[in-house]
Amino acid sequence: MFRKTSETVQLNAFTSPGSLFSGNARKFYEDKTAWHNLFRQQVTMRINESFFSPLYCANNGTPNAPIRVLVAMMVLKEAQGISDEKLFEDCRYNMLIRSAIGLLNVDDSVPTESTYYLFRKRVNDYAKAGNKNLFEVMFAELTKSQCFDFNVSGKRIRMDSKLLGSNIAWLSRYEIVHETLRLFYKQALQSEVLDDATEERLKDLLKLDGNKVVYTCTNDEVKSRLQQLGGLIYKILPLFSDCQTDQYKTLQRVFSEQFKVDENQAVISREKEEMSAQSVQSPHDTDSNYRNKDGNKVKGFSFNVTESCDEDKDLNLIGHVDVRTVSTSDVDFLQDDIKKVQDVFTQKTEFVHADGAYHSPDNQSFCKENEIDLYLHAIQGAKGRFQFTALENEELSVLDTRTNKLIQALMIICKNGITKWRIDTGKGYRYITQKEVDTCLVRRQISAIPVETLQIRNNVEATIFQVGYHYPNAKSRYRGLIKHQMWANIRCLWVNFVRILKYINQTCQRTTILARYALKYFTFELYVAFNKFVTAILPNHLSSSEIIQFSRG
Numbered sequence: 339m340f341r342k343t344s345e346t347v348q349l350n351a352f353t354s355p356g357s358l359f360s361g362n363a364r365k366f367y368e369d370k371t372a373w374h375n376l377f378r379q380q381v382t383m384r385i386n387e388s389f390f391s392p393l394y395c396a397n398n399g400t401p402n403a404p405i406r407v408l409v410a411m412m413v414l415k416e417a418q419g420i421s422d423e424k425l426f427e428d429c430r431y432n433m434l435i436r437s438a439i440g441l442l443n444v445d446d447s448v449p450t451e452s453t454y455y456l457f458r459k460r461v462n463d464y465a466k467a468g469n470k471n472l473f474e475v476m477f478a479e480l481t482k483s484q485c486f487d488f489n490v491s492g493k494r495i496r497m498d499s500k501l502l503g504s505n506i507a508w509l510s511r512y513e514i515v516h517e518t519l520r521l522f523y524k525q526a527l528q529s530e531v532l533d534d535a536t537e538e539r540l541k542d543l544l545k546l547d548g549n550k551v552v553y554t555c556t557n558d559e560v561k562s563r564l565q566q567l568g569g570l571i572y573k574i575l576p577l578f579s580d581c582q583t584d585q586y587k588t589l590q591r592v593f594s595e596q597f598k599v600d601e602n603q604a605v606i607s608r609e610k611e612e613m614s615a616q617s618v619q620s621p622h623d624t625d626s627n628y629r630n631k632d633g634n635k636v637k638g639f640s641f642n643v644t645e646s647c648d649e650d651k652d653l654n655l656i657g658h659v660d661v662r663t664v665s666t667s668d669v670d671f672l673q674d675d676i677k678k679v680q681d682v683f684t685q686k687t688e689f690v691h692a693d694g695a696y697h698s699p700d701n702q703s704f705c706k707e708n709e710i711d712l713y714l715h716a717i718q719g720a721k722g723r724f725q726f727t728a729l730e731n732e733e734l735s736v737l738d739t740r741t742n743k744l745i746q747a748l749m750i751i752c753k754n755g756i757t758k759w760r761i762d763t764g765k766g767y768r769y770i771t772q773k774e775v776d777t778c779l780v781r782r783q784i785s786a787i788p789v790e791t792l793q794i795r796n797n798v799e800a801t802i803f804q805v806g807y808h809y810p811n812a813k814s815r816y817r818g819l820i821k822h823q824m825w826a827n828i829r830c831l832w833v834n835f836v837r838i839l840k841y842i843n844q845t846c847q848r849t850t851i852l853a854r855y856a857l858k859y860f861t862f863e864l865y866v867a868f869n870k871f872v873t874a875i876l877p878n879h880l881s882s883s884e885i886i887q888f889s890r891g
Contacts, residue, residue, distance in 0.1 A: 355444065367434075373434075374438040378437060380835055384483055385406040385476060386476060390405050393464055403454075408449055408454060411429060413828050429441070429448045473827045477827040477831060478681065481655060485657070490648070490651060490684065492682070493683075493686070493689065494647050494689040495690055496692065497675060497691075498795075498802050502806065503637060503812050503813035506637060506638075506817060512563065513548035514620065515567050515568070516544070520548075522589045523544060536570065539566075539570060543567060543570070551563060565605070571597075588621050588624055595608070626639070636812065639822050641660065641822070643830070645657060645798060657683055658675050658678040660678070668693075669696060669700075673704050687710055690705065690710055692714060697780065699777075715784070717777065722774070724736050725782075732757065734775065747760065805826065
């Protein structure tokens with residue numbers, strides 16, 4: 339049965355660091371504004387362990403290490419970009435790291451490596467079974483409590499996205515099919531379903547690694563071997579129809595994406611143009627897709643960060659981070675992520691700042707219905723030749739920007755009930771849709787937005803940089819959508835903590851400065867009042883110099 343660990347730690351008189359340190363070392367260790375004490379307070383102790391209770395049912399028993407310690411260790415690992423070996427070394431021998439994760443006594447034991455890895459595996463398997471990613475739930479609840487304590491309103495938010503490559507090798511079409519079949523072949527050998535001829539043919543085709551085949555063979559030879567692999571897969575798949583392993587499902591998917599069967603039951607390789615960006619890029623990470631964004635070719639994922647940007651607040655936090663396949667357009671992030679941060683920040687979202695990639699008529703309608711002002715830097719695509727202005731009775735005013743003349747527009751209702759307008763361009767007729775009119779209106783609204791308002795979005799790019807700081811080559815250490823979502827939540831926890839740390843330290847400094855000024859002012863007022871008192875009780879015939887000398891004693 340799952341049980342939460344105690345939030346209070348009993349200090350040992352002989353093993354607590356307070357009894358081991360002295361002087362400045364002890365002063366820093368016990369400083370409440372030091373990073374390790376604030377991390378324990380703002381991150382470690384805020385982790386709600388009950389969210390992870392589904393991982394530990396009556397059959398699985400209780401976790402053999404505090405969950406908040408395990409999660410805090412993961413945050414510090416991603417914060418520094420260190421290896422697991424270095425992480426466990428620091429947790430065992432670095433007193434500040436131990437203090438940060440809540441191990442306040444020298445003899446408090448660190449979770450073992452097996453416990454650490456098993457916990458990550460359970461979170462991954464739980465999400466893979468169709469449940470929520472528990473790290474995403476934990477991040478939302480923890481950040482919500484931080485926003486409440488520090489009064490982060492979130493009335494104004496901004497968002498941006500970044501492409502992140504998965505930890506996989508770049509494979510050609512042949513290598514994808516070859517490697518997928520090789521992984522399944524290991525499983526097929528154990529079943530003893532294959533006949534001798536098929537098994538011998540598989541061994542012959544798979545005796546070389548896929549990259550060696552591509553390197554040593556000509557294009558025609560590679561195509562021939564690819565065709566042979568397709569025929570073998572088509573023959574093998576029905577033999578294992580009762581198999582539901584991940585390797586079999588991947589082989590099925592790769593075959594349907596790379597091959598097709600004609601009316602004569604012959605297996606044919608699909609043309610390159612028929613291949614989708616959502617197709618399998620590696621059998622080692624089937625969640626990874628392909629995208630070519632402005633020449634930046636990535637096989638992996640895209641993460642979208644949404645943060646508060648209230649100008650009247652000194653502290654702004656990341657409210658939500660959304661990780662999806664790399665083929666996901668920025669347009670698809672906006673509505674879902676606005677709804678997510680509504681549950682995290684303390685106030686309703688009223689202003690959203692984003693770049694032009696988030697524009698779509700559907701997103702514009704969503705913001706209008708929810709009384710949200712959407713500020714975009716621009717809209718994708720070139721500016722049109724004609725400018726439109728909607729008039730009364732659904733009439734349309736059309737201005738030709740080349741000739742600077744108005745053109746008469748004739749309203750037409752199509753058979754499907756859609757309204758269009760027809761204009762004569764001199765070279766023929768052109769039909770204008772409502773979508774073009776709305777887009778022109780949005781461009782006009784963007785051009786009227788003050789530069790100061792548009793610049794509010796710019797700082798979110800610095801947030802994106804900080805989240806992916808340890809991956810300058812835009813390639814992560816992980817594979818799979820679930821693990822990347824875990825990484826993104828953990829990394830954003832650290833970015834938020836750094837902001838809180840700076841905010842608290844700046845507040846303490848301002849408080850100290852104000853206290854000093856207040857003390858000086860109080861001392862001066864006391865001095866003036868004392869002089870007035872002395873002047874009032876002394877004889878009137880004394881000179882001012884004598885009064886001053888008397889008051890000084």
